Amino acid sequence: MITLYQFKSSPLCEKVRRILNFKGIEFDIHEVDRAQTALLKDVSPFGKFPAIREGEQVVCDSTDIAYYLEDKYPEKALVPADAKLKAHMHIMEDWADESLYFYEITMRVSWEHNARRNIKKFMETMPPTLTEEQGLSLVLSGSQQLVAAQGLGRKTREQVIADANRHFQSIAALVEDGGWMVGDSITLADISAIAEVNCLLDSKEGQDLLADYPAVADWINRIDEMAPA
Ligand SMILES: N[C@@H](CCC(=O)N[C@@H](CS)C(=O)NCC(=O)O)C(=O)O
Incomplete structure (x- = not known):
């Protein structure tokens, strides 16, 4: 199961939720407290969100997450082949x-x-x-x-x-x-x-x-x- 670490009001976190929903990937959400980002350095060393965790794999930055998901879940592609x-x-x-x-x-x-x-x-x-x-x-x-x-x-x-x-x-x-x-x-x-x-x-x-x-x-x-x- 994928966990999305997010600030609910962030557009870049919305971008990742939409990608996950488009591809039909199950995920749960960890709401990040803006005052506590230092506690999540293992997920996002720079304190920026979105980030995801899937098993041992951690990815932060919405674009890197998008390409990770595209590689791992290629059905319903969002990146053109051309x-x-x-x-x-x-x-x-x-x-x-x-x-x-x-x-x-x-x-x-x-x-x-x-x-x-x-x-x-x-x-x-x-x-x-x-x-x-x-x-x-x-x-x-x-x-x-x-x-x-x-x-x-x-x-x-x-x-x-x-x-x-x-x-x-x-x-x-x-x-x-x-x-x-x-x-x-x-x-x-x-x-x-x-x-x-x-x-x-x-x-x-x-x-x-x-x-x-x-x-x-x-x-x-x-x-x-x-x-x-
Ligand atoms: N390039 C990153 C940018 C992420 C980003 O700037 N996230 C903002 C929320 S929209 C953030 O974490 N801000 C907290 C901070 O800068 O301390 C991405 O696409 O994920």
């Missing part, structure tokens, strides 16, 4: 994990009105002794520092929303008429992107954007059926 499609998929997966990720951190987590909407979810991975206001303050300060260092946090909100709009527009163009981000079937690119988009939808501005892109809403519904979160 080298060019695989390359496109890899680049889009990385764009979702490393670029879209910062949009969701900026919009959902570092903007106070959205962090307040989601505070109950965030509190699930924080020490139970904290009040919601203390949790909120930690979430805001941590995420604001992160996105300021990365750069998005120094843009105006209007600029961030305009960027996010371009991302939604690009996904819509790829997936319209029942299509997928790469090739003609679901791949890791779709799974990585939906996990980030889903978190963006926890922001008011992300919800507003979705209203303009019915092709994205349709793509979300299709993936939710095949690879639920």
Whole structure:
């Protein structure tokens, strides 16, 4: 049996749950307490999650986990056999994990009105002794520092929303008429992107954007059926 070590509110952990569910692999979940990550160094030496354990085998990093699962459970493939499609998929997966990720951190987590909407979810991975206001303050300060260092946090909100709009527009163009981000079937690119988009939808501005892109809403519904979160 696979154990997934996760922060419930993390898009990268959602990505791994969707892969496991798509492939029909049984797993159980270990919710990680953000204050106790040092106790799990044997699973994730850098204190980052997701990580999985299967018997003696431990894998951390959502992309490494995805390839481990693809090798071990090749049925219902998520990685195309064709080298060019695989390359496109890899680049889009990385764009979702490393670029879209910062949009969701900026919009959902570092903007106070959205962090307040989601505070109950965030509190699930924080020490139970904290009040919601203390949790909120930690979430805001941590995420604001992160996105300021990365750069998005120094843009105006209007600029961030305009960027996010371009991302939604690009996904819509790829997936319209029942299509997928790469090739003609679901791949890791779709799974990585939906996990980030889903978190963006926890922001008011992300919800507003979705209203303009019915092709994205349709793509979300299709993936939710095949690879639920
Ligand atoms: N590249 C890694 C990144 C994982 C990652 O950044 N996870 C975040 C949660 S979304 C985390 O563990 N943050 C805790 C920390 O940085 O201390 C992956 O794809 O799994």
